[in-house]
Amino acid sequence: MDKAKKSTITAQVVIVGGGIIGTAVARELSRYELDVLLIEAEAEVGWGTTKANSGIVHGGFHEEPGTLKAKYCFSGNQMYPKLCEELDVCFEQNGIMMVARTPHEMETVRLYYKRGKERGVNVQLFSQEEVARQEPNLDPKIVGALFAPEGGAVMPFELAAALMENAIQNGVKYKMNTTVIDAWREGDKKYLETPEQIIRADYVVNAAGLFSDDLARMFGDDYFSIRPRKGEEYIFDLSVKDFVKSTIFPVPGKISKGILVIPTAAGNLMMGPTGDNVEEKEDLGTSQDGFNRVFEGAKRLVPSLDARKIIAQFAGVRAASDRGDFIVELSPNVPGLLHLAGIESPGLTAAPAIAADVPGLLEEAGLQLEEKQSFNPRRAGVVRFNSLSREEQDALVKKNPSFGRIICRCESITEGEIVDAIHRGARTLDGIKFRVRAGAGRCQGGFCQPLITQILSRELDIPVTAVTKAGPGSEQVRYVAKELYDEEVR
Ligand SMILES: Cc1cc2nc3c(=O)[nH]c(=O)nc-3n(C[C@H](O)[C@H](O)[C@H](O)COP(=O)(O)OP(=O)(O)OC[C@H]3O[C@@H](n4cnc5c(N)ncnc54)[C@H](O)[C@@H]3O)c2cc1C
Structure with a gap:
């Protein structure tokens, strides 16, 4: 559609991007009396790099002193327990262990220990015996380790969805399936063009x-660029969930933290990621070569890992900046434009701390901040049927029989949990999978996907042919015979 034919809407602050950074910023700004709009190209929030990472809340000892990564990683780590408690998001403080295979590597581990101590991180040094006692499945050749008990694991997508849910509850507006295709400035105002509309904003958060x-x-700011770096990860089934307790790191290489063995917050063990510079920002393919490197690296830490237990794989692309650090700054050229860019790892860890600085940065650019008396930091608790006692399950099923119907057999997810996820904002099969793990088990949705399609159709009051895997263009059911439609499908 021609620019001139598009209607114009306004918002005081527009956030472009609903990843962990955009959603954390949305929640942070919802503490104030502001008119905030978040725009996201995908059907739901958290579907960019936020859904494809290791899910580690880093300890804060890895990053080079003096960098924004170091500053925000450590403070982000410290904010996680309260944030996840307020939003009822799964967060395991299971610790991070960086292991040394040789006395020479142990010297490097000691340097990270010193770096962590200087920064105020809770770090400890472990002897060979202490490592073996805490993590009996690690390679016995490991000579010692650094242990950071406050490192943890979170489900990044669950957190992004929870941040957004809480931001909406506190007044933030949103537009999904909406891509900004052009942007410009006229005086103090900034304009964002989407395929349907023009949005006029006083402030824009990139x-x-x-x-x-x-x-x-698009705004004429050409002073940084993103250099995509891909990471492949491989997920094991739940039979090896207790192989290690903490996330196991090797001594890092020059450009990445190395291949890790990761107990995820969802319970599965995972190994990865690779760290390969790629041409395409959307190069999400995995490869035999990537698998070989990951498996070899992971087996150096946990020799008994068995590739037959792998149930899924994925790749995510890091948005590394040409500065080698996060970019958290007001544009020097466009007043009221704030860049939160180059947020590669540890961006998930750093997100709450970066977001906490955003109101102040926008105030510096002229935004008036007035605290909202009605701000509620908590979202309603989520039922996780599996984690309830038998008595609690019985009581819940009596109250609401949909919690007595298992839809995803691999992960034991009930209809009640799926319906709740839809009422909280899930709109697609992937949205359900990421929120409640229905379809994330060994059969990868082979059994439950048709059932979830029907539940989405019923709850959203749309035909099954309109239910998508991941937004427009990914419809799963093409055609339903008319005579079957009323009786068997809806
Ligand atoms: C393999 C891998 C492992 C990692 N592991 C960890 C880890 O364990 N711990 C950790 O702390 N960090 C980790 N990271 C880093 C972390 O994932 C990122 O720092 C974080 O997800 C970045 O979030 P974001 O919101 O900046 O980006 P994204 O999640 O990519 O969000 C950006 C959003 O903007 C939207 N968008 C883009 N352009 C437009 C447009 N024009 N209009 C509308 N919307 C638009 C996209 O659709 C997307 O949803 C890892 C990264 C990778 C790749």
Whole structure:
């Protein structure tokens, strides 16, 4: 549609991008009396790099002193327990262990220990015996380790969805399936063009992840660029969930933290990621070569890992900046434009701390902040049927029989949990999978997907042919014979 034919809407602050950064910023700004709009290209929040990472809340000892990564990683780590408690998001403080295979590597581990101590991180040094006692499945050749008990694991997608749910509850507006295709400035105002509309804003927060340099360039800001770096990860089934307790790191290489063995917050063990510079920002393919490197690296830490237990794999792309550090700054050229760019690892860990600085940065640019008396930091608790006692389950099923119907057999997820996820904002099969794990088990949705399709159709009051896997263009059911439609499908 021609620019001139599009209607114009306004918002005081527009956040472009609903990843962990954009959603954390949305919640943070919802503490104030502001008119805030979040725009996201995908059907739901958290589907960019936020859904494809290791889910580690890093300890804060890895990053180079003096960098924004170091500053925000440590403070983000410290904010996680309260944030996840307020939002009822699964967060395991299971610790991080960086292991040394040789006395020479142990010297490097000691340097990280010193770095952590200087920063105030809770770090400990472990002897060979202490490592073996705490993690009996690690390679016995490991000579010692650094242990950071406050490192943890979170489900990044669950957190992004919870941040957004809480932001909406506190007044933030949103537009999903909406891509910013052009942007410009006229005087103090900033304009964002989407396929349907023009949005006029006083302030714009650029949280567009891999595309943050493209958005900056639309405004004429051409002073940083994103260099995509891919990471492949491999997930094991639940039979090896207790192989290790903490996330196990090797001594890092020059550009990445190395291949890790990761107990995820969802319970599965995972190994990865690779760290390969790629041309395409959307290069999400996995490869035999990537698998070989990951498996070899992971077996150096946990030799008994068995590749036959792998049930899924994915790749995510880090939005590394040409500065080698996060970019958290007001544009020097466009007043009221704030760049949150180059947020590669540890961006998930850093997100709450970066978001906490955003109101102050926008105030510096002229935004008036008035605290909202009605701000509620808590979202309603989520029922996780599996984690209830037998008595609690019985009582719940009596009250609401949909919790007595198991839809996903692999992960034991009930209809009640799926319906709740839809009422909280899930709109797609992937949205359900990421929120409640229905379809994330060994059969990868083979059994439950048709049932979830019907539940989505019923709850959203749309035909099954309109239910999508991941937004427009990914419809799963093409055609339903008319005579079957009323009786068997809806
Ligand atoms: C393999 C891998 C492992 C990692 N492991 C960890 C880890 O364990 N711990 C950790 O702390 N960090 C980790 N990270 C880093 C972490 O995942 C990122 O720092 C974080 O997800 C970045 O979030 P974001 O919101 O900036 O980007 P994204 O999640 O990519 O969000 C940006 C959003 O902007 C939207 N968007 C882009 N352009 C437009 C547009 N024009 N219009 C509308 N919307 C737009 C996108 O659709 C997207 O949803 C890892 C990264 C990778 C790749």
